[in-house]
Amino acid sequence: MKSRFDFFTSLNALLPDITYRVAQVRAVLVVFIALFIILTVSALWRGEGEWLLEQTTIILFFLILLKYMSADTSNMVAGMSLWTVTIFASSIAFYYDGLFDTALFLYPGVLIFASFLGGKTIILPLAFYMLFSFYFFAYAISIDLIENAYDVPEAAWRKAADMSLMLLLYGLGIILITHYVKGLLQRLTDQKKRTELIRKDAESRLLFDEQTSLPNGEKCKRDFGSVVLSAHKKAQVVGFIILRMNNFDWINSTLGHKLGDAVLASLSERYIKLEDDSTRVYRTSGIEFTFIKQAPDFESLNDFCHQAIRSTIMPLAISDFDFEMSCALGIAAAPFDGTDFEELRRKASFAVYRAKKDEQNSYRFFENDMKDAIQRKLQLTHELKTAIELNQFELFYQPKVELATNQIVGAEALIRWKKDGNYLLPKEFIPVAEESGLIVEIGRWALEAACLECARWQQAGLHGMTVAVNLSPVQFKRGSLPTHVFRALQKSGLDPNLLELEITESLFIDDPDHVKQQVHAMVERGVNFAIDDFGTGYSNLNYLAKFNASTLKIDMSFVREMVQNPQQQHIVSAIIKMSQVMDLENIAEGVEDAQTAALLREQGCIYGQGFYWSPPLPAGEFFQFVRDQPQAA
Structure with missing residues (x-):
């Protein structure tokens, strides 16, 4: 079974090359047909009919080759067309002026097309034929088969030698340039294949369970x-x-x-x-x-x-x-x-x-x-409405650290609900808020509060410090999210480049066009977007470009155990490499120890976030925490 799979995989890989080869030969045939049509029309215009029959025959011959050419016959057609043009040019030269005939200008063009269509097996015989023709014409001139334009008999032999030397230099240049271009194309092709393998491997890992190989x-x-x-x-x-x-x-x-x-x-x-x-x-x-x-x-x-x-x-x-x-x-x-x-x-x-x-x-x-659980959710919904009225929500901030310098460059705003003297985490009430639609109002408050706090950081001297705010798919459904974002930026006076909005991959599934319009409107104003929890959701790479994402956040489920689990390391490494290829920044969530931070830095991860540096902190404590950090040298 595996050998059959490998065979068909190899066959599929060859199909694009075969198709490209046929297209190459077709293109050259079209050029040659156009050339001979121009020659024929020109001869008719000048009233010269000596070679009309031969030219017309060659055009018909090329048309037949063009019609019946296939992948199996492309090499044969390439050789036949090149030799036809070469022999035609030498025949014209012999009939008219020999070494001094302009038909010989076709020789370099034929060599260019020969290098385009094949390798040494095509170029060398043609080049030898051309060199032979030069000395044949010189000999023909010396025995008066061709009229000598010079009085000195040796001039024809010198001209043949000069033309041979020029043709050799020309051919050598073509070979060197062709070799360089082919090598460059091969490197680009290999790089594309490696990128595609990384992408497919990442998609496969993100859509299938590694332990059982079942879809997830x-x-x-x-x-x-x-x-x-x-x-x-x-x-x-x-x-x-x-x-x-x-x-x-x-x-x-x-x-x-x-x-x-x-x-x-x-x-x-x-x-x-x-x-x-x-x-x-x-x-x-x-x-x-x-x-x-x-x-x-x-x-x-x-x-x-x-x-x-x-x-x-x-x-x-x-x-x-x-x-x-x-x-x-x-x-x-x-x-x-x-x-x-x-x-x-x-x-x-x-x-x-x-x-x-x-x-x-x-x-x-x-x-x-x-539905008892649903009833409990209804009760929680009612309490959330009260929390909005009483302003019981508070934003905590977790540092975003540049791994190369260990400096805090931003923070993620994380909402907390202060209920009955305790702080409830988002997972305890956000799902209910999304189902009830209250997330829109809660999210609007969070946006304004985060922007105001980030603006205070700038005023206090923490220049360039960014803030990231999580968005819910529900916030996009009404289509008014860009208005809320712009209002929060205007109200706070915050530079849009300092605001990063985090969206999850599930957002891409329901109504991607509706979401895309809103995202583009905000990106045009300078707002940045990050894909949160990358690797746990839809993970369709096309959406990364489609939604103008600038950052991938590697989910903590991959990061937390990557030191002990090589498979997790491979997943994280694949995501980092993919982000580098796609010119995206990356940030790893859930970094809890120095060893993990060092491993991420070695793999090329740019930013880290997690309890290794700090848990989420209230606004005042976070500000003091940043002010107290050692400055980079």
């Missing part, structure tokens, strides 16, 4: 829309099925990750066997697999869930251990429970929670009575 959650999200559309056309249901293992954490913690990985690999092989044209499997988290099942009815979904449970609970014999896994499944069905990916995933999660709570190795469909 982001790939599931990308595939889901096409499955729903297909099911809608066939009047079928789509089961969004989450399978969560119950006792896998115990295996990892007691027997080690090596055995845990082996269990995952064995289970993955079993789940792959459940795939068919209507079923896809993904590994969406450490202990979670997701199936997207297109089915004619709910009974088919029931049958599939039983199969998945049986595949899970069958004993696994690995090393000296026999494992019996247990699981729970939750199902949300489109279109009955919705058609949005996130909504179905959330409802399937509710269902799997109920299944795990009710009975081992069971499954549950989503039901409305599972």
Whole structure:
């Protein structure tokens, strides 16, 4: 199987070269046809008809070659066309003025096209023929076959020698230039291939799970829309099925990750066997697999869930251990429970929670009575509205450090909610704020507060200190985000170049054109954009250029364990190299020790952020922290 794959890969790599070769020969043929058409028209204009038949025949001959040429015959056609022109030029010269005929000016042009179309196998025979023709013409002049324009007989031989020398120098120059150009093109081609390999490797790592080789959650999200559309056309249901293992954490913690990985690999092989044209499997988290099942009815979904449970609970014999896994499944069905990916995933999660709570190795469909969690979210929404009215939010700032100098050059603004005397982290309330739409008002406040604080830094002498603010996809939906940003900049008097807005890759999926317009409007005013948590989301490289991103933020999930995990190092290194190739800055999140910072610096990472330097600090403490840092020498 591997040899077949390698063969077709090599064949596909050769196809562009073959196509380019055919295009080269076609281009030269067109030039030659145009040349002979011009010669024919010129002869008719001057009333010279001696060579009209030959010229017309050559034109027809070239047209036939052009029509029937293919990849298999391109080399033969190239040789035939070059020799035809060369022989024609020498024939004209012999008929008229020999060494003094202007037809011989075609010789250098033929050599140029020969170097363009091939190598020494084409150039050398042609060059030898041309040199031979010079001395043949000199001999012909010496025996009066061709009229001698000079009175001195030796003049023809001197002219033949001079022309041979000029042709040799000309040919040598062509060979040297061609060799240089080909070498340059080869280096550019190799560089492009290396860049493409890095890009494909990074995309592959970001869309597929390394342990099991199964597609991951982001790939599931990308595939889901096409499955729903297909099911809608066939009047079928789509089961969004989450399978969560119950006792896998115990295996990892007691027997080690090596055995845990082996269990995952064995289970993955079993789940792959459940795939068919209507079923896809993904590994969406450490202990979670997701199936997207297109089915004619709910009974088919029931049958599939039983199969998945049986595949899970069958004993696994690995090393000296026999494992019996247990699981729970939750199902949300489109279109009955919705058609949005996130909504179905959330409802399937509710269902799997109920299944795990009710009975081992069971499954549950989503039901409305599972909405207790939703009610709690509604309560949290109400409290968020009150928090906005009472101004209970506060921005903390975490330093952004230039790794080469260890100097603080900026900060990321991170929101906190001061509730009941405690600070709540964003993950505890931002999802609810996004679902309720309150994130728009919260985000507007955060933008204005961050810009005002950054402006104070400039006034206090921290010149060039930047501030980064996280944006939510919800803020783009209303289309008024640029207005909010410009108002915050105007109100604070902050230079737009000092503001960096962080967006996540999930933003690119829903309505990229709508987002693109807003991003471009802000970039034109000097605002910078960074792709946050790069590597954990959509990771489509086309969007980096499309959305004018200037910075990649490498997600902390790759950074935190990169010292102990070589695979994580490779991922981080690939992202850094990719950012360098695309002329983007990069910043690593989650740097927690000096060893990680040093490794990132060695790999070419520009900036770092994490607890190694400082946790997020209130505005006043952050300002003092920056003022107290040692200045670079």
